[in-house]
Amino acid sequence: MSRTEALVRAAVARHNRRVAAVCTVTLSAAIVAWCFAYEIFTWLSLLLASVAQGLDAKMPRHLPVIAIYIGGALFLIALALRAFPRDERAVDRRSWMAVLSDVVLALPRLTIAAWTNLTAWQRLSKGEFEHATHLIDHLREQPVLPVAQLLVIIPDKPVCRRIVLALQLAQLVELKRRQGVTALALCTPTRRRLMRASSVSIRGRAENRLARADGPHHGRSAPRRRVPPP
Numbered sequence: 001m002s003r004t005e006a007l008v009r010a011a012v013a014r015h016n017r018r019v020a021a022v023c024t025v026t027l028s029a030a031i032v033a034w035c036f037a038y039e040i041f042t043w044l045s046l047l048l049a050s051v052a053q054g055l056d057a058k059m060p061r062h063l064p065v066i067a068i069y070i071g072g073a074l075f076l077i078a079l080a081l082r083a084f085p086r087d088e089r090a091v092d093r094r095s096w097m098a099v100l101s102d103v104v105l106a107l108p109r110l111t112i113a114a115w116t117n118l119t120a121w122q123r124l125s126k127g128e129f130e131h132a133t134h135l136i137d138h139l140r141e142q143p144v145l146p147v148a149q150l151l152v153i154i155p156d157k158p159v160c161r162r163i164v165l166a167l168q169l170a171q172l173v174e175l176k177r178r179q180g181v182t183a184l185a186l187c188t189p190t191r192r193r194l195m196r197a198s199s200v201s202i203r204g205r206a207e208n209r210l211a212r213a214d215g216p217h218h219g220r221s222a223p224r225r226r227v228p229p230p
Helices: 003-056 063-081 096-104 106-118 126-141 147-153 157-169 188-214
Strands: 144-146 173-178 181-186
Touching (some): 003 063, 003 106, 003 126, 003 157, 063 106, 096 106, 126 147, 126 173, 126 181, 126 188, 144 147, 147 157, 147 181, 181 188
Antiparallel strands (some): 144 181, 173 181
């Protein structure tokens, strides 16, 4: 395995670890939030029952089933609304319906976010890692590569898209706009790591050559110079 391929594999693995951590935290927060919402729903139900029946009020028997139905309905509504794109830009004023929907659908959207974050997980095959390594090596020699020329390096268009996306998410490459042309380039930290690895490799080979030149030749030690007696 070359140094470039090891760098690509380590970057993709580091990205996947971040994705797993974010998904775990999001799912844990969603579970805690649902439990807290159920406790509030239980308290409000008991409060309303106390107002209606007085001190003899009891917890409704089918309250857990009702809570599950309400949560499921909100979850389905949040899924249905995902089909309609929203404008995420901040505005000065919002309608009360938009504010109410954000509050009511906060938990379902948090639960859905745990799954959507998992879609960022990148899984490349051995051949795709080889293509990614070849692309990184090409970008190291040619700093800027127009997007239109990507298919020359990776002819398969779906594979090319998957590899470029994985390298972008792993923060190895980035898209730049220069003179009206969208091009692919190495990120600055990636270029520095590659240059550092190349310099270390070159220095190591030079030291090995010097060690071989100064060492014994053909398994025999160098002859000692005799010093004439005084």
